[in-house]
Amino acid sequence: DAGVIQSPRHEVTEMGQEVTLRCKPISGHNSLFWYRQTMMRGLELLIYFNNNVPIDDSGMPEDRFSAKMPNASFSTLKIQPSEPRDSAVYFCASSPEPGYTDTQYFGPGTRLTVL
Amino acid sequence: QQQVKQSPQSLIVQKGGISIINCAYENTAFDYFPWYQQFPGKGPALLIAIRPDVSEKKEGRFTISFNKSAKQFSLHIMDSQPGDSATYFCAASKGGRRALTFGSGTRLQVQP
Numbered sequence: 068d069a070g071v072i073q074s075p076r077h078e079v080t081e082m083g084q085e086v087t088l089r090c091k092p093i094s095g096h097n098s099l100f101w102y103r104q105t106m107m108r109g110l111e112l113l114i115y116f117n118n119n120v121p122i123d124d125s126g127m128p129e130d131r132f133s134a135k136m137p138n139a140s141f142s143t144l145k146i147q148p149s150e151p152r153d154s155a156v157y158f159c160a161s162s163p164e165p166g167y168t169d170t171q172y173f174g175p176g177t178r179l180t181v182l
Numbered sequence: 183q184q185q186v187k188q189s190p191q192s193l194i195v196q197k198g199g200i201s202i203i204n205c206a207y208e209n210t211a212f213d214y215f216p217w218y219q220q221f222p223g224k225g226p227a228l229l230i231a232i233r234p235d236v237s238e239k240k241e242g243r244f245t246i247s248f249n250k251s252a253k254q255f256s257l258h259i260m261d262s263q264p265g266d267s268a269t270y271f272c273a274a275s276k277g278g279r280r281a282l283t284f285g286s287g288t289r290l291q292v293q294p
Contacts, residue, residue, distance in 0.1 A: 173225030
C-alpha cells in the first residue's frame with residue numbers, strides 16, 4: 068500500500084516567491100496533519116484537518132501560511148511570500164478514524180530552502 | 183511553552199547495551215504517549231505507544247515505562263543494535279485533539 072505521498076521532495080526558492088507543498092494522505096484516513104521540522108524548534112504542528120475541515124490552525128506561524136484540504140485525498144500548504152526563516156522540512160501525516168492507537172503515518176517530507 | 187521535555191539530546195551506546203531516553207510532560211490532560219523513530223531523510227514512524235492506564239508496555243526490545251504521578255515516561259531499548267541508530271521523539275496528545283506535541287528529540291548512536 069502506498070503511504071503518505073508528498074511533493075515536491077525538495078524545493079529551493081527565492082525570498083518573496085510563493086511556495087506550494089502538496090500531500091496525498093493514505094486512502095481511508097480521515098485526519099491530516101501538517102508539521103514543520105527545524106533544528107531550532109524541532110517538530111511542531113502547523114495545522115490539523117478532520118474530515119477535510121480545519122480543526123486546529125493555532126500552529127500556523129502567520130498569515131503568510133495557508134492550508135487547504137479540498138477533498139479527502141489532497142491537501143496543500145502554501146507560503147506566500149516565502150522568507151528564509153521558512154526553510155525547514157515540512158511533513159504531512161494522516162491518521163485513520165479515532166481509535167485506540169491514534170497512529171499518525173508520516174510522509175517523507177518536503178525540504179524547503181528559501182534563499 | 184515546551185509541554186514535553188526530552189533528554190538527553192544525544193546518546194552513544196555500545197552494541198548490546200541499554201539505551202534509555204526520558205520525557206516529562208506538563209499537561210495532565212495528555213492521554214496518549216507515543217514514541218517515534220526517525221532515520222535521516224525519512225519521516226518519523228511510530229515505534230511504540232502507551233496510555234496512562236498502564237505503567238509499562240513492551241514490544242520486542244522496546245519498552246515504555248510510564249509514571250503518571252511524576253508525569254514522566256521513558257523509552258528503553260534493550261540489546262541496542264547499530265540499526266537502532268536514529269533520532270527518537272517522544273510525543274503526547276490529549277483526547278479530542280489528536281495532534282501530537284513532540285519532544286525535542288534524542289539522537290541515538292549505537293556503536294558496533
